[in-house]
Amino acid sequence: xxxxxxxxxxxxxxxxxxxxxxxxxxxxxxxxxxxxxxxxxxxxxxxxxxxxxxxxxxxxxxxxxxxxxxxxxxxxxxxxxxxxxxxxxxxxxxxxxxxxxxxxxxxxxxxxxxxxxxxxxxxxxxxxxxxxxxxxxxxxxxxxxxxxxxxxxxxxxxxxxxxxxxxxxxxxxxxxxxxxxxxxxxxxxxxxxxxxxxxxxxxxxxxxxxxxxxxxxxxxxxxxxxxx
Amino acid sequence: xxxxxxxxxxxxxxxxxxxxxxxxxxxxxxxxxxxxxxxxxxxxxxxxxxxxxxxxxxxxxxxxxxxxxxxxxxxxxxxxxxxxxxxxxxxxxxxxxxxxxxxxxxxxxxxxxxxxxxxxxxxxxxxxxxxxxxxxxxxxxxxxxxxxxxxxxxxxxxxxxxxxxxxxxxxxxxxxxxxxxxxxxxxxxxxxxxxxxxxxxxxxxxxxxxxxxxxxxxxxxxxxxxxxxxxxxxxxxxxxxxxxxxxxxxxxxxxxxxxxxxxxxxxxxxxxxxxxxxxxxxxxxxxxxxxxxxxxxxx
Numbered sequence: 403x404x405x406x407x408x409x410x411x412x413x414x415x416x417x418x419x420x421x422x423x424x425x426x427x428x429x430x431x432x433x434x435x436x437x438x439x440x441x442x443x444x445x446x447x448x449x450x451x452x453x454x455x456x457x458x459x460x461x462x463x464x465x466x467x468x469x470x471x472x473x474x475x476x477x478x479x480x481x482x483x484x485x486x487x488x489x490x491x492x493x494x495x496x497x498x499x500x501x502x503x504x505x506x507x508x509x510x511x512x513x514x515x516x517x518x519x520x521x522x523x524x525x526x527x528x529x530x531x532x533x534x535x536x537x538x539x540x541x542x543x544x545x546x547x548x549x550x551x552x553x554x555x556x557x558x559x560x561x562x563x564x565x566x567x568x569x570x571x572x573x574x575x576x577x578x579x580x581x582x583x584x585x586x587x588x589x590x591x592x593x594x595x596x597x598x599x600x601x602x603x604x605x606x607x608x609x610x611x612x613x614x615x616x617x618x619x620x621x622x623x624x625x626x627x628x629x630x
Numbered sequence: 631x632x633x634x635x636x637x638x639x640x641x642x643x644x645x646x647x648x649x650x651x652x653x654x655x656x657x658x659x660x661x662x663x664x665x666x667x668x669x670x671x672x673x674x675x676x677x678x679x680x681x682x683x684x685x686x687x688x689x690x691x692x693x694x695x696x697x698x699x700x701x702x703x704x705x706x707x708x709x710x711x712x713x714x715x716x717x718x719x720x721x722x723x724x725x726x727x728x729x730x731x732x733x734x735x736x737x738x739x740x741x742x743x744x745x746x747x748x749x750x751x752x753x754x755x756x757x758x759x760x761x762x763x764x765x766x767x768x769x770x771x772x773x774x775x776x777x778x779x780x781x782x783x784x785x786x787x788x789x790x791x792x793x794x795x796x797x798x799x800x801x802x803x804x805x806x807x808x809x810x811x812x813x814x815x816x817x818x819x820x821x822x823x824x825x826x827x828x829x830x831x832x833x834x835x836x837x838x839x840x841x842x843x844x845x846x847x848x849x850x851x852x853x854x855x856x857x858x859x860x861x862x863x864x865x866x867x868x869x870x871x872x873x874x875x876x877x878x879x880x881x882x883x884x885x886x887x888x889x890x891x892x893x894x895x896x897x898x899x900x901x902x903x904x905x906x907x908x909x910x911x912x913x914x915x916x917x918x919x920x921x922x923x924x925x926x927x928x929x
Contacts (some may be wrong), residue, residue, distance in 0.1 A: 461798035
């Protein structure tokens with residue numbers, strides 16, 4: 403599903419984001435990307451989203467070589483990738499329903515399908531009765547659930563989560579992780595960058611550890627720093 | 631494109647304008663100023679041209695001949711004058727015809743011509759020359775100087791030269807002012823759209839992540855530009871319509887001196903000006919927004 407072959411990213415100022423990364427993620431996997439600040443997690447996520455292009459190497463997502471995509475083709479790649487951020491990135495002037503519908507509107511989904519899918523996804527993330535609320539009327543967990551609903555409403559095969567629990571208290575974070583686990587069990591591949599040791603330890607999924615832009619550890623099932 | 635998508639673009643475009651009302655108004659005023667100048671220039675310019683055309687039709691060159699010429703000499707002169715470049719037609723007017731015409735023109739005051747008849751006619755033989763274009767009058771006048779048997783030449787040179795000059799100066803000045811205002815309008819619109827882009831940067835960012843195409847992101851801003859251009863154009867054009875009708879009729883009423891010329895009809899002037907002005911205004915809006923998006927929206 404995702405293949406990074408000998409990927410290196412050097413920024414214009416000469417600093418190296420990641421170096422010689424080889425990472426292969428299969429369909430339906432749940433992968434944590436862990437590492438300290440500056441280890442290259444953000445660079446890796448940006449490369450997956452094609453916000454950045456690799457200086458060397460290839461990235462293949464869903465059988466598409468992203469290096470070879472023209473600017474016009476990028477939106478179609480991104481329709482295969484749901485994205486969740488630490489800071490939720492909801493539109494404050496739109497209701498929960500509108501925030502989620504927005505993601506469908508943008509890919510020009512028919513209104514009929516929007517009206518059918520948005521309530522279903524809101525129910526799935528536990529916000530069935532919050533459709534008319536505005537983001538500032540929601541708790542942090544509810545806001546992240548809204549962001550999650552927006553990320554999955556177009557049914558992408560891959561979900562990219564950049565520190566999705568970073569702004570949440572442990573209890574709320576557990577709820578979000580439960581939801582992500584459910585989404586993963588429905589067949590969605592999940593790549594999640596995180597600092598949250600407890601969560602990684604509790605989930606016992608594949609863990610890829612980055613350090614100074616290199617993969618220093620990649621274990622099938624484990625915790626944040628087993629054997630490290 | 632789905633109707634629901636179009637509706638979405640228009641709604642987003644309108645909401646962008648509302649959020650940024652002051653700059654929106656400034657942009658509309660700038661476009662309105664540009665379209666007003668355009669309309670004013672067109673009204674004055676096209677009327678000057680219209681007057682020139684009327685003069686071309688009505689004022690030709692009158693060539694008066696020396697007294698003692700034979701019919702054959704007159705015929706030769708007619709042929710010679712007919713060969714001058716830009717001369718369209720040459721009509722011979724005998725002293726008798728000229729006297730009849732004069733009497734007719736004076737109508738009720740014909741009495742002053744008592745005693746004048748075919749035997750006692752002070753008028754001379756003449757030619758009435760019409761030209762292909764009034765702008766070529768000077769060349770024809772020079773050529774006429776070389777024709778033997780010409781006593782003198784009368785023409786509307788001063789008036790036509792004045793009108794031609796006025797038309798040229800006016801055309802150049804209005805083009806310059808219009809270009810200047812056009813550039814200012816585009817710059818103000820660019821700034822308005824830029825503010826709108828900045829206001830919506832979070833939204834644009836999310837749109838990019840969920841797979842919106844560049845055009846999907848651009849359209850609401852282009853709609854903003856179109857609305858600014860449309861409103862900026864329609865308002866002065868609708869105001870201009872009755873103003874033109876009032877001004878032309880007032881000129882007729884208070885300046886009877888110029889009754890010999892006619893103004894273009896309001897319907898004719900605005901039949902051209904309204905569609906042209908609207909397209910021009912929308913054009914300014916689209917140029918302003920597209921330039922701004924390209925500059926400020928890395929999509």
